[in-house]
Amino acid sequence: MVRFIVRRFLWMFLVLFVVSAITFVLLRAVPGGPFNSERGVPAPVQRSLTAKFGLDQPLINQYLKYVGDILVPRITDSTFKRTLTEDYLINIDLPFLGEEAAFRWMNFGPSLRVRSRTVNQLFLENLPVSIQLGSAALIVSLAIGVPLGIVAALKRNTRYDYASMGVAIIGVSIPIIIMAPLLQYFFGVQWGTLPVSGWGTLAHMIMPAFALGFAQSAIMARLTRASLLQVLGEDYIRTARAKGLSEQKVVLVHALKNALIPVVTIIGPLFAALVTGTFVTETFFSVPGMGRYFVTSVTNRDFTVVMGTILLYAVFLVLANLFVDVVYAWLDPRIRLS
Amino acid sequence: MATLSQPSKLPGSGVTSLSERPKGESLWANSLRRLVRNRLAVIGFVIIILMILVAIFADQIAPRGFAEANFKSGDSAPTWVTRVFPSMIPEGQEGGYVIIDESYTLGADALGRDLLSRIIYGSRVSLTVAFIGPLFAIAIGLFVGMAAGYFGGVVDNVLMRAVDIMYAFPTLLFIILLMTFFRFSTVAPEPGSLAATLGQFDKNSGGMLFIFVGIGLTSWMQMARLVRGQVLAAREQEYILASRSIGSKTPRILWGHILPNILGPLIVAETLTIPTYISYEAFLSFIGLGVQQPTPSWGSMISEGANAIRSYPNQALFPALALFLVMFAFNFLGDGLRDALDPRMRGKD
Numbered sequence: 001m002v003r004f005i006v007r008r009f010l011w012m013f014l015v016l017f018v019v020s021a022i023t024f025v026l027l028r029a030v031p032g033g034p035f036n037s038e039r040g041v042p043a044p045v046q047r048s049l050t051a052k053f054g055l056d057q058p059l060i061n062q063y064l065k066y067v068g069d070i071l072v073p074r075i076t077d078s079t080f081k082r083t084l085t086e087d088y089l090i091n092i093d094l095p096f097l098g099e100e101a102a103f104r105w106m107n108f109g110p111s112l113r114v115r116s117r118t119v120n121q122l123f124l125e126n127l128p129v130s131i132q133l134g135s136a137a138l139i140v141s142l143a144i145g146v147p148l149g150i151v152a153a154l155k156r157n158t159r160y161d162y163a164s165m166g167v168a169i170i171g172v173s174i175p176i177i178i179m180a181p182l183l184q185y186f187f188g189v190q191w192g193t194l195p196v197s198g199w200g201t202l203a204h205m206i207m208p209a210f211a212l213g214f215a216q217s218a219i220m221a222r223l224t225r226a227s228l229l230q231v232l233g234e235d236y237i238r239t240a241r242a243k244g245l246s247e248q249k250v251v252l253v254h255a256l257k258n259a260l261i262p263v264v265t266i267i268g269p270l271f272a273a274l275v276t277g278t279f280v281t282e283t284f285f286s287v288p289g290m291g292r293y294f295v296t297s298v299t300n301r302d303f304t305v306v307m308g309t310i311l312l313y314a315v316f317l318v319l320a321n322l323f324v325d326v327v328y329a330w331l332d333p334r335i336r337l338s
Numbered sequence: 339m340a341t342l343s344q345p346s347k348l349p350g351s352g353v354t355s356l357s358e359r360p361k362g363e364s365l366w367a368n369s370l371r372r373l374v375r376n377r378l379a380v381i382g383f384v385i386i387i388l389m390i391l392v393a394i395f396a397d398q399i400a401p402r403g404f405a406e407a408n409f410k411s412g413d414s415a416p417t418w419v420t421r422v423f424p425s426m427i428p429e430g431q432e433g434g435y436v437i438i439d440e441s442y443t444l445g446a447d448a449l450g451r452d453l454l455s456r457i458i459y460g461s462r463v464s465l466t467v468a469f470i471g472p473l474f475a476i477a478i479g480l481f482v483g484m485a486a487g488y489f490g491g492v493v494d495n496v497l498m499r500a501v502d503i504m505y506a507f508p509t510l511l512f513i514i515l516l517m518t519f520f521r522f523s524t525v526a527p528e529p530g531s532l533a534a535t536l537g538q539f540d541k542n543s544g545g546m547l548f549i550f551v552g553i554g555l556t557s558w559m560q561m562a563r564l565v566r567g568q569v570l571a572a573r574e575q576e577y578i579l580a581s582r583s584i585g586s587k588t589p590r591i592l593w594g595h596i597l598p599n600i601l602g603p604l605i606v607a608e609t610l611t612i613p614t615y616i617s618y619e620a621f622l623s624f625i626g627l628g629v630q631q632p633t634p635s636w637g638s639m640i641s642e643g644a645n646a647i648r649s650y651p652n653q654a655l656f657p658a659l660a661l662f663l664v665m666f667a668f669n670f671l672g673d674g675l676r677d678a679l680d681p682r683m684r685g686k687d
Contacts, residue, residue, distance in 0.1 A: 015506045022507075026515055030522045169673065173666040175617040177624050177640050181654040184647050189425050196648065276508040280621060284644060294511060295625055298518050306515070313508035321505075 005326065012318045017067075019314045020307065024063050027303055034112035034301045053112060066109065066307065073105040084110040087118040108308040113300045119308040122293060127312075129199065130289035133212065133282070134275035136205050138267065140213030141220050141274075146263060148217070149224025153259075154251065156229065164221060171218030179211040180284035197286040208285040212278065216270055223266065228259040261331045268323035276313040372678040379674020385667035393461040400455035401443065405632040408450035411437060413650055415445035423651050435649065445652045447642060453653065456634040457660050463623075463635040464616050464664055466546060467553070471615040472608045474554025479561025480604075484592055486562070487569025498566070501559045513556045513618065517627040520548040545630035553618050557611070564607055568600035575599075602679050609672040613665040620661055636661045 033055060035046045050056050054065065074088070078100035088104035095101070108119035145168075152164035174182075187207060188196035198204050231237065232255055240254045241247075279291035290309060297305040373379055392399060414437035420426045427434040439446065444453040486497040524537025540547040572578065573596070581595050622628035623637030631638075636657040643654025 015503050018503050019506055023515065026519050030519050032522065169669050170666065173613060173662060173669045175620065175661075175665070177617070177620055177637060178658040178662050181640060181644050181647055181651070181658055184644075185423070185651040185655060189648050189651060190423075277510055279510060280624060283625070295514060298514055310508060310511050310515070313511060314506045317508060318506050 001326075001329070005322070008322050008325070012315075012322070015318055016311060016314055020067065020311055021063070023307055023310045024059075024066070027301075027306055028059055030301065032301055034303065053110070066304075069107040069109060070311075073103060075101065076104055077101050080104075084116075084118055087120045089120045089123065109304040111302055111305050113297070113302040113305075119304050122305060123290075123308065123312065126288060126290045126293060129287060130275050130278050130282070130291065133205070133208055133278055133287060133289060134271060136209035137213035137216070137274045138271050140209050141216035141270070142263075142267075143217075144214070145217035145220025146224050146260075148221040150228060150256070152221065152225040153228035153232065161225075165225070168218035168221040171214050171221075174215060176211050176215070176280045176284070179214060180207075180281060183207045183211055184284065197284070199285070199287045204285075208281045208287055211284070212274060212281045216274065220263065220266075220270075224259065224263055227262045228255060231255045231259040234258075258332075261328070264331065265324045265328050268320035268327070269317070272313075272316045272320035276316060369678045373674050376674040376677065378670045379678075382667040382670030382674065385663060386671060389461050389465060389664060389667070392458055393465050396458050396462060400452075400458045402452040402455045404451065404456050404459040404634045406451060406455075408446070410450065411439045411442070411446050412448050412450040413437065413446065413646070413653075414439035414442060414450070415650070415652055416440045416442055419445050419652050423655075425648070426650065426652070444656050445650070447639070447653055448646070453639075453656055456639060457636065457657055460634045460636045460639060460657065460660065461664070463546070463629055463633065464619065464661065467549065467615050467619040468612045468664070468668060470546075471550055471553050471619070472612060474550050475558045475561055475611075475615075476604070476608060478554055478558035480565055480597075482558065482562040483565025484569055484596070487566040488573060488588070488592060488596070490570075494566070497562070501562055504556075504559050507556070509556050510621070513552050513622070514625070514627060516552045516555060517548060517622060520552065521627065541630070545628065545633065549619055549622060549628055552622070553615055557614070557618075560611070561604070561607065564604065565600065568603060569596055572596045572599050606672070606676045606679055609668070609675050612668045612672065616661070616665055616668070 033050065034053075035041065035049045041049075047056075054062060057065075075094070075097065077098060080086075080100075080102070085107075087107060087110075089106040089108065090104065092103040093101070094103055106120075108123070111117045111119055111122060114122065148164040148167060152161045155161050184196050184207065187194045194207050195201075195204050232251075237250060237255055240250045245254075278287070278289055279295065281287065282289045282291040293305065294309050296302075297309070415426060417428070417438055417440065420428045420436055420438070426436045428436050428438050442452050442454070444457070446452055447456070482497050482501070486494040520540070524533045524540065536547070578591060578595060581591055586594070619628055619635065620637030620640070623635040624641040626638070626641070628637055629635040639657035640654050640661070643650070643652075643657065647654055
């Protein structure tokens with residue numbers, strides 16, 4: 001198990017390396033730079049800005065410096081001052097090495113367009129919002145999807161089953177760009193029960209979370225149904241029934257425990273997908289999360305922000321998949337990791 | 339269990355030979371019969387056919403041109419729309435602001451372009467994406483999956499690790515990046531270069547070409563995994579050994595023997611992914627990286643309408659309804675196809 005996890009971590013670094021390289025190449029192949037589009041900035045100033053951020057260096061050097069800044073940790077003493085070019089995401093105090101000594105890691109560099117900010121600061125401000133939204137959407141999808149799936153499986157081939165699966169298919173057919181305006185109109189404008197857009201209170205969170213989570217709840221419902229149906233056909237369920245357990249106990253204690261394994265394991269990637277897929281929702285509901293920044297950063301050629309976001313999200317996705325494998329092995333002893 | 343009454347004579351093979359099927363019904367006829375029995379799938383199919391007709395005859399059906407603007411009647415709506423959306427108070431009433439113009443069936447957008455006509459023309463974009471979009475993903479996925487499955491060993495390892503890496507890319511971010519790359523790299527290239535040719539081709543298609551490529555490059559992985567699995571299973575069958583023993587070359591085995599035998603699951607898988615492609619296009623057009631103005635796309639219409647959702651909900655909700663109908667139709671048809679072609683369901687109707 002430990003060997004498996006260590007190997008997966010090494011593999012993760014390779015994946016992130018390739019992801020960063022492809023992103024870097026694509027990003028730099030697009031014509032234009034972060035300072036080209038600004039009006040009224042004289043050419044000499046543009047040149048000195050380009051030089052200041054090292055964009056005049058050969059591409060390979062820029063890439064190596066970027067990766068180096070992120071990967072190479074530093075131990076700093078009291079002389080360390082946080083600046084735009086030296087802002088670390090991970091800061092751990094090391095009191096035993098002297099006063100104000102600290103272990104610092106992961107410097108994603110300064111934003112090239114929002115010039116008073118570093119990428120880390122943007123992360124710290126916006127990522128929590130996206131994570132909150134993603135978590136709320138996850139709760140929505142579980143709260144709707146799992147019960148629907150259970151009902152559909154227990155009442156197989158009855159109208160309850162068809163109704164649940166009908167809801168599921170409708171859910172898959174409604175992407176956020178349909179769901180969001182519908183919710184906004186009915187709950188925000190027509191009935192005025194929820195704020196149309198904005199962020200900050202629980203009421204603001206309901207519509208975006210629902211818009212984001214509903215389609216996933218459909219997937220959860222199908223998964224739960226399929227998994228529960230399979231488990232209900234197993235021998236140990238027949239044994240449980242044969243020894244006279246109540247149907248309630250058979251379903252709740254024996255069947256559900258195993259039927260929910262696939263559901264539990266999909267939570268990791270689902271959460272990653274929800275957090276990384278919040279663009280449209282954030283745009284519709286004016287949520288100040290990561291998504292809004294990304295599109296403008298691409299158009300503005302804010303290289304560091306784009307690279308940072310993609311890498312951060314890639315880490316999310318890879319960790320989520322690792323989580324699945326480990327949890328699966330832990331929940332289902334028949335699976336051995338090698 | 340009428341049709342699959344006994345196992346095939348070829349041991350280890352899941353393929354039924356022709357002689358074993360009862361007379362009067364082929365495998366396809368059986369599947370078709372079960373598809374037709376699935377009412378929802380039939381409804382989906384009918385909706386798709388209607389949509390295709392609408393897209394083909396858009397010039398004849400649409401009351402106005404999709405780019406025909408009339409600033410005087412910007413944001414106007416007919417009376418029935420204001421009744422459906424009570425928050426749209428018609429001009430003349432207290433607090434009323436909506437210009438009433440009965441000649442627009444669903445209303446007009448901010449530039450006075452007819453919503454109905456734009457929705458009708460927009461069906462062309464969504465349906466083209468639905469039918470041509472998958473081809474790029476299939477082309478890449480088929481190539482990678484077949485190579486990995488058939489050659490195995492190092493080839494398989496390298497290709498499947500590439501698939502793993504692609505899965506680590508956040509899809510939406512990657513597609514945004516790709517689209518930006520395509521759009522801006524072909525804006526002003528030297529004439530005669532590859533980029534210029536592609537850019538011209540894309541412009542002529544209203545920005546569709548790069549949407550196909552972008553979607554294809556981000557969604558081939560699932561296809562590759564599926565094909566690989568199918569090829570791995572098919573490779574060990576006797577008919578492949580037989581073909582090889584009479585001296586068939588690899589390409590002939592792959593295209594002539596393996597491909598036809600694994601086609602069924604691939605078609606089902608792609609039909610089920612079509613709604614995803616449609617929603618990708620809508621998403622790209624929504625953030626402004628999809629089809630190019632003035633070509634109408636439901637995604638860009640929703641995006642424009644969303645800004646005015648409080649005052650003119652019809653501008654976002656009608657295109658959203660159209661998009662929903664198409665996705666719904668493809669989902670039901672795909673589900674029906676999957677059930678109909680699933681050999682385990684055969685005979686259970």
